[in-house]
Amino acid sequence: MIFPPNFEEKIGFDHIRQMLVDMCVSSMGKEYVEKMRFETVFNRIERKVSQVFEFLEILKYEQPFPAQNYFNLIPELQRIRLSGTYILQEQLFDLKSSLESLNEVIVYLQKLDSAKYTLLSELVEDKRVDRVILNEIYSIIDEKGNVKDTASETLRDIRQRLIKLSGEIxxxxxxxxxxxxxSGWLNPNDEITIRNGRMVIPVPAANKRKIRGFVHDESATGQTVYIEPAxxxxxxxxxxELxxxxxxxxxxxxxxxxDNLRPKIEELIEGYRFLGLIDFIRAKALLAGKINGTKPFMSNEPLIDWRKALHPLLFLVHQKQKKHVEPLDILLNKENRILIISGPNAGGKSVCLKTTGLIQYMLQCGLLVPMDDNSKTGVFKDIFIDIGDEQSIEDDLSTYxxxxxxxxxxxxKANKNSLFLIDEFGSGTEPQLGGAIAEAILEHLNNKGAFGVITTHYANLKHLAGKTPGLINGAMLFDTREMRPLYRLQIGNPGSSFAFxxxxxxxxxxxxxxxxxRKIGKTQIKFEQQLQQLELEKKELTQKQQSLNEAEKQMNEAKxxxxxxxxxxxxxKEKTLSDARSEAQRIIADSNKLVENTIREIKEAQAAKERTKKIREKLKVESERILAEPQKKSEAKPVEQTKAVIARSKKEKSAKEDxxxxxxxxxxxxxxxxxxxxIEITGGEAIVSFGSIMMRAKLEKLVNVGEEEFYQQVMIKKRGGENIFNELNTRMANFSVTLDVRGMRAEEAATAVIQYMDEALLLNIKEVKIIHGKGDGILRKVVRDNLRSIDEVIHIEDEHIERGGSGATVVRLK
Structure with missing residues (x-):
């Protein structure tokens, strides 16, 4: 149940409904918008929201959706149900165009990935357009809606006779x-003209009897008559007659x-209703794109756990004015069901109230809502609101x-599935009495387990929330240093009115x-100020704690x-020592083998002096060789490396000089x-080889490097097992084809665009999109001026109207 009857006007949903009407392209879609109502069945709500989310994904990432010629032929089809009636020629042309559009929509949706777009695929799985009807229409009318000569043999003969007679006439x-x-009866410049569908000759009135025929008309002055010759x-x-x-x-x-169409009228009407439904879902997706709507986590229970929620209408107004809207974080669950918001006047209390009502109502009408997609939302059976002045002279009602x-x-009427929203609770009468009545009503609603948000200045309600389970205080923060409201909700403590x-x-x-x-006492005023100041300091400490936690996380990662x-x-190190041990064991084994061979040869020579001397000399040479081998291996590297470093240093020095x-x-x-x-230099560009990958770049973007730097990169790649492919693959994986510069200053946006385009050129990306928003067009001009300075940019254009229009620029590269 929704109360009061003018609920939609109170929360601003009537503006949302009108926006949806404007976004529909057919009267059928607009009828769906008018029939849209508050839903309470969870499965139906989730299904409708999910359908819109899937369509939003189509508008963002798929080919442009067909959205033309959504004509409503339902009234005409219902008219020709009666035997003896026939479809009008103009309506037949609209039937042709709309059936073609319906067929395009069906084919488009059926080609989508059914695993990704499950609900939309289900909508279209049994839909089709009867090709027999379309083919019959094609045989009757042409592309301009005219009946073809070939529609029948009789019609062809009639028209051929008409052409022949027209020529003869x-x-x-x-x-x-x-x-x-x-004969001089006409002016020299007079020519044949048409009157009443017939060819006539303009004749001066004085000569009208000289030409036999029928007078069809005369000029305003009567000096010229128009005669059809006999x-x-x-x-x-x-x-x-023809x-x-x-x-x-x-x-x-x-x-x-x-007559052939009449048996298929019901099937056609179903097709047009489907087309209207698609138009309706498309309009909801377009609205979601406009207000940054998303699909939060949904639960079949009364719950509000929203993060960064925005009032959609306020967001759109401030977006045009380039103003920031403070997001709303709010939590209502079984432990804390009723939130009592207090704070300064014009501090945003009523906006919080309306935001809660509007977003919950939008969600249960099947719309995507502007909040963080990690938010959690529930379902309420009833929503009540009491806001604004409803006094009536006719009904003898005061405001209170x-x-x-x-x-x-x-x-x-309230129960555990109800959500109530009350602005300035208890106001309108004597404060003490009004506060007491408000407190009693609040206790009653709390006992019934209802959920709600109220705004108040009454201290007794703030105290009640501090000691009663189910109730919780909230404050709209106020900057006591700059003396201005922050429009930020802080749940947990009451707020001050800051009246002084x-x-x-x-x-x-x-x-x-x-x-x-003097009347209220300075103690009370200072207490209010200190309370708010403590809240601000608490907020700052929380932010600093978050920064410290982030720094600690980074330190742990570094460790x-x-x-x-x-x-x-x-x-x-252990591997090196192991290799050294193995080398030592090899040397010892070779030495032992050499000694054994020497002893054997001496014995075989039977101690002959000359032979023994030669064997000893051979032993000495082999021993020196074995001992010198590991030393050469260990010394060769440093010597070679030293020479290489000297050579590289010289080359590096010359490279830096040139x-x-x-x-x-x-x-x-x-x-x-x-x-x-x-590899190659042509004009002001060079082709650079990175392994097997070739890239083209301007000469001014290249810088010479010394052999030392190149050698270090090669050694790093060898040790780490990395190469140019790993780096490019990593860059490609992290690269986004969309850059969002909204919210940046002009200088920041210019720098971001240049760096982004450099990255795109390096990765050989052919097309990117830069989102700059519409606004006053300043960011758009800065972005496009910088893009025009890049020679590799071959084309710049606005994004498709359904994906941002002039708020985004599509860039194509060589």
């Missing part, structure tokens, strides 16, 4: 015209078609009386305020990387770090 009339001109009268009469015959034949053709009447209805501070800011007479302070590197170093880019140079493409080799 024109020939006869022209002969009379030429004769009359030669030679054309019979032929024109026959043409008139025209009538043509009309009769067309009616016969349309009647015959209608109308509030009491609403409270009576709420007290009797606001009065001072408005320039209220100081002496009156000083007298008021983990350090531990990982240390472990790898230890592993490398910044000119030449074929064969080692270079980097700014601002990237990967080093490649210049």
């Amino acid at each position: 024109e020939k006869a009339v022209r002969q009379v015209l030429v004769t009359a001109k030669k 030679e054309a009268l019979d032929a024109n009469n026959e043409i008139l 025209r009538n015959a043509e009309k009769r034949e067309i009616i016969r053709i349309l009647t015959s078609f209608t 009386t109308s509030h009491l009447r609403n409270m009576k209805h709420l007290a009797l 501070e606001i009065a001072k800011k408005t320039g209220f007479p100081w002496f009156i305020l000083r007298n008021a302070e 983990s990387k350090y531990d990982e590197l240390t472990a790898k170093l230890i592993e490398t 910044t000119k880019i030449l074929v064969g140079n080692r270079v980097r493409i700014l601002p990237q770090q990967t080093v490649g080799e210049v």
